[in-house]
Amino acid sequence: MSESLRPKFLDPAVLDELGSMQLKAQALVEGILAGLHRSPHHGGSVEFAEYTEYSPGHEIRHIDWQVYAKTDKYYVKQYEDETNLRAFMIVDASGSMNFRSEDAPFSKLDYVSYVAAAFSHLLLRQGDAVGALSFNGETRNFLPASARKGHLDDLFYLLDNLPGTGTTGLDAALRTIAERANRRSVVLLFSDFLDADGEALQLLKVLRHRRLQVAAFHVIDPAELRFPYEGMTLFEGLEGEGELLADADDLREAYLGRIRAHLDAVQKQCEQAQVEYFRFPTTQPIEETCQTFLRGRL
Numbered sequence: 001m002s003e004s005l006r007p008k009f010l011d012p013a014v015l016d017e018l019g020s021m022q023l024k025a026q027a028l029v030e031g032i033l034a035g036l037h038r039s040p041h042h043g044g045s046v047e048f049a050e051y052t053e054y055s056p057g058h059e060i061r062h063i064d065w066q067v068y069a070k071t072d073k074y075y076v077k078q079y080e081d082e083t084n085l086r087a088f089m090i091v092d093a094s095g096s097m098n099f100r101s102e103d104a105p106f107s108k109l110d111y112v113s114y115v116a117a118a119f120s121h122l123l124l125r126q127g128d129a130v131g132a133l134s135f136n137g138e139t140r141n142f143l144p145a146s147a148r149k150g151h152l153d154d155l156f157y158l159l160d161n162l163p164g165t166g167t168t169g170l171d172a173a174l175r176t177i178a179e180r181a182n183r184r185s186v187v188l189l190f191s192d193f194l195d196a197d198g199e200a201l202q203l204l205k206v207l208r209h210r211r212l213q214v215a216a217f218h219v220i221d222p223a224e225l226r227f228p229y230e231g232m233t234l235f236e237g238l239e240g241e242g243e244l245l246a247d248a249d250d251l252r253e254a255y256l257g258r259i260r261a262h263l264d265a266v267q268k269q270c271e272q273a274q275v276e277y278f279r280f281p282t283t284q285p286i287e288e289t290c291q292t293f294l295r296g297r298l
Contacts, residue, residue: 088185170200
């Protein structure tokens, strides 16, 4: 990808907004997801993970000759730092994610794109494979996990071209990742979870049953929590619901009750599925959201 086409995630202004995330990566990269990796360092040595049959490309010095003497076959020792995880950034690209109130610095979609970009950069720096899946009700764009050189540009391109249209389709996206992600994968799910329901809960449980580590990042615009509108207001549905002209003062109490109940339900669903749950507004500094997830994993 030429410099002129490099996406916005590498612009100097964006890196500044991320709180010099590039510099923080240098300090964090060694153990950024230590809670998701099994730690490779124990008493200054590297922890043995498993045997794998020798094939061209393996280092001869890792052959276990004692095993060869018993089996007449060549096996090499594989260590934890050679069995890095595979991480998938799953991003809701539906119409509701394009919402941005007057006081918010980002739309919900732009905000989670920056967070996913930061995590992708940090993971690839430590040698992990990263993939991505963007979804709405019409399309799902999947990028397989890879650690190859240049893969970060592919990830950034996907994150820089999210449609922000259509319905959500969370259930279909979770089914897709359940089919494609293998064991020892990490799934980071970014959404406003407006259509989260019982089926989504069951699919989250399926992911955990398959021994995937799953974290849900629930993004909220501050206006969705405060409902700051007054008087006659024209409300527009961002996922094809049409328009509604109504007195905001008459709707406020019922709306706030329903949104609180919905947020509580989503959090409870994630807890029941043993999924880590993080809720944050788009006014929260992006680096703070990243650090909240990273804290305790270093």
